[in-house]
Amino acid sequence: MVKFLEYAGRPFVGILEEFGRVMLLFLSATVWAFRRPFRFRVVFKQMETVGVNSLTVVLITAVSSGMVLALQSYYGFRMFGGEGLVGATVALSLTREIGPVFTALMVTGRAGSAMAAEIGTMRVKEQIDALYAMSVNPVQFLVMPRVFAGILMLPLLTIVADFVGIAGGYFVGVQLLDINSGIFMARIYEMVTMDDIFNGLIKSACFGLILSVVSCYKGFYTTGGAEGVGRAATQAVVISTVSIFISDFFLTAVMF
Amino acid sequence: MDGLDLEIPEAQITVILGQSGSGKSVILKHIIGLMTPDGGEIFINDTDITKLNERELNEIRKQFGMLFQDAALFDSMTVGENVAFPLVEHTRLPKKEIRRIVEEKLKQVGLEGATQKMPSELSGGMRKRAGLARAIALDPKIILFDEPITGLDPIMSDAIDALIMDTQRQTRATCVVITHNIASTFKIAHNIAMLYEGKIIEFGNPDRIRNSGHPFVKRFIRQEAPGKCPN
Numbered sequence: 001m002v003k004f005l006e007y008a009g010r011p012f013v014g015i016l017e018e019f020g021r022v023m024l025l026f027l028s029a030t031v032w033a034f035r036r037p038f039r040f041r042v043v044f045k046q047m048e049t050v051g052v053n054s055l056t057v058v059l060i061t062a063v064s065s066g067m068v069l070a071l072q073s074y075y076g077f078r079m080f081g082g083e084g085l086v087g088a089t090v091a092l093s094l095t096r097e098i099g100p101v102f103t104a105l106m107v108t109g110r111a112g113s114a115m116a117a118e119i120g121t122m123r124v125k126e127q128i129d130a131l132y133a134m135s136v137n138p139v140q141f142l143v144m145p146r147v148f149a150g151i152l153m154l155p156l157l158t159i160v161a162d163f164v165g166i167a168g169g170y171f172v173g174v175q176l177l178d179i180n181s182g183i184f185m186a187r188i189y190e191m192v193t194m195d196d197i198f199n200g201l202i203k204s205a206c207f208g209l210i211l212s213v214v215s216c217y218k219g220f221y222t223t224g225g226a227e228g229v230g231r232a233a234t235q236a237v238v239i240s241t242v243s244i245f246i247s248d249f250f251l252t253a254v255m256f
Numbered sequence: 257m258d259g260l261d262l263e264i265p266e267a268q269i270t271v272i273l274g275q276s277g278s279g280k281s282v283i284l285k286h287i288i289g290l291m292t293p294d295g296g297e298i299f300i301n302d303t304d305i306t307k308l309n310e311r312e313l314n315e316i317r318k319q320f321g322m323l324f325q326d327a328a329l330f331d332s333m334t335v336g337e338n339v340a341f342p343l344v345e346h347t348r349l350p351k352k353e354i355r356r357i358v359e360e361k362l363k364q365v366g367l368e369g370a371t372q373k374m375p376s377e378l379s380g381g382m383r384k385r386a387g388l389a390r391a392i393a394l395d396p397k398i399i400l401f402d403e404p405i406t407g408l409d410p411i412m413s414d415a416i417d418a419l420i421m422d423t424q425r426q427t428r429a430t431c432v433v434i435t436h437n438i439a440s441t442f443k444i445a446h447n448i449a450m451l452y453e454g455k456i457i458e459f460g461n462p463d464r465i466r467n468s469g470h471p472f473v474k475r476f477i478r479q480e481a482p483g484k485c486p487n
Contacts, residue, residue: 037345121331130328133288134342135314 025139025220026213029147032140039141046145050111050212051153055160057106062161065098066090066168074177083177087184088191090169091162095192095200096256099162101248104154104207108240112215115146116236119219120229128220143216150212151205158204162197199255206251211240257282257293258454264447269424269431271441273465273476274451280434281325283451284400287432288320289313300398318346321396321429325403327387329375335362336371339389346394361389364426365419381412385419392423399423401433405440413437417444438477442466450476 073089119142122128131138166188173179218236222228257279264270274280285291286298289305297304300316308316329338339358343349349357362368365385375383384404391399404420405413417440424431435441441448441462448465450458450473458468465473 118332125326125331126324126328127330129285129290130322130324130330132290133317133320133322133324134345135317136345137310137314 021221022213022217025143025217026147026209028139029144029213029216032137032144033148035140039145042141043145043148046149047153049114050107050146050149050208051157054107054110054153054157057110058103058157058161059164061102061106062094062099062165063168065102066094066165067172069093069098069165070169070172070177074173074179083173083179084183084187086173086177086179087166087169088187090173091166091188091192092196094162094165094169095196097200097248097252099158099165100154100200100204100207101244103158103161103204104211104244105241107150107154107157107208108211108215108237108244111150112211112240113233113237115212115215116219116222117229117233119143119216120222120232123220123222124225124229138220143213143220146216147209147212150208152208154204154208154211155201158201162200202255203248203251206247207244210243210247214240214243257286260296260451260455262449262456262459264430264432266430267428268446269420269433269444270447270449271445272432272434272449272451273438273441274434274436275476276436278451279454280436280451281402284322284402284432284434288317288322288400318394319397320400321391321394321398322400323384323387323391323402323404325406327375327383329383329386329390331375333375334371335367335373335375335378335386335389338375338386339393341390342393357393358389361393362386364392364423365389366415381408381416384408384416388419388423392427392429395427396429398430398432399427401431401435403435404433405435405437413440420444438479 069090070086073086074083077083077085077089119128122138122142128138128142131141170181170184174181174184215236218232218239222232224231260283262272262283272280272283282291286293287300289298289308292306296306298306300319303316305313305316329335330341333341336355336358339361340354343354343357347354358371359368362370365388367382367385367389370378370382370386375386378386401420405416408416420431420433421444423429433441433444445462447460448458448462449456450465450468450470452472458465458470458473466477468474468477
């Protein structure tokens with residue numbers, strides 16, 4: 001019986017251990033954020049990588065999501081003459097859920113995998129040892145700027161995603177499906193509150209934190225050469241994605 | 257490592273010689289504090305670095321320069337930025353002065369004009385040179401070389417050996433080189449430490465090693481097939 005429990009519990013212990021290590025890396029990055037030297041150039045570079053360079057994929061994803069949402073909800077609402085609610089539905093879904101979640105997923109795929117691969121390569125090619133040898137703390141130099149960029153840039157990207165998503169919904173609803181433009185907008189003003197938008201942005205900051213810490217963690221503890229780097233990048237994406245979905249449920253339960 | 261005892265003389269080149277997988281790199285990583293020993297002490301001058309916290313260790317590390325096996329240049333930076341890295345991090349020198357030092361160090365290793373190149377554009381030998389330029393950027397008192405000629409052709413190996421000797425002559429730094437290459441060792445070493453099964457089994461100048469009576473040392477120098485040492 002004890003043996004069985006040991007066997008069955010091993011994966012959970014493993015997960016808990018890994019979670020603990022991720023948290024320790026996050027704590028270490030937080031502590032190092034307040035210590036000199038402050039490398040603003042490195043931080044701006046990461047903000048560019050995480051934010052600016054992800055903009056195109058986020059725009060495409062958001063605009064198509066808004067358009068699809070408008071199409072789908074139009075067919076539902078038309079059955080009982082509620083076409084005017086399409087705008088509000090699109091806006092609420094985007095600000096509360098689709099904006100933050102889809103943005104986080106796209107950034108995970110683009111920037112998260114790159115973080116794990118880049119830091120992982122630095123680990124296997126002894127560049128992290130070289131940082132230590134040159135008296136530069138690699139958590140401060142590599143992890144902290146990426147986590148900071150993740151937390152800051154995700155909400156900014158989400159604002160853009162919300163906006164273009166609603167614009168996409170407007171285009172489909174008003175231009176293609178002939179919903180009255182005034183009603184479309186009025187319902188949005190009526191039903192979407194600032195809380196919806198802010199809570200969505202808080203969510204996206206949490207997602208930014210999760211994806212950057214997980215990806216940096218996976219890269220930082222890479223072992224096993226080129227194969228290990230590939231594995232780290234894959235795991236970074238898988239674990240970040242799953243963590244984003246799980247945390248989304250809890251954040252939604254708390255917020256709304 | 258098992259009861260390893262080694263004193264490295266100042267301002268000379270000491271080569272730690274041993275088989276692949278004998279723990280040579282581990283010694284080097286202990287010297288610069290990248291690894292901590294399970295037991296024992298490591299003194300840099302008069303400071304036992306095993307008892308230091310990270311901040312104190314970082315101060316000690318500023319006396320070091322290290323050339324890693326594959327040079328460990330940062331891929332995302334140019335050669336010039338790589339060499340400038342320790343200067344930017346640890347000095348308040350103006351940009352112009354940093355540029356001057358970078359060019360001087362690159363010239364010293366025979367890489368003038370490579371400032372704007374990316375590490376991926378360099379050959380193995382050039383990467384090592386750039387790595388050495390970065391290692392000596394802060395004029396360190398101690399320079400560590402992790403297998404400096406492994407993976408290089410004989411001509412380039414010879415050039416790197418010459419570079420190590422030149423660098424030591426010019427800087428008067430304490431150099432620790434780990435290698436398994438006999439020819440290179442006898443060419444550059446003032447002292448040789450022979451590592452076998454986690455212990456230093458012989459230490460001294462090249463002549464002493466050449467005339468050593470230890471069976472493993474004899475076998476290693478004659479480059480006979482590896483095998484368990486008789487005693």
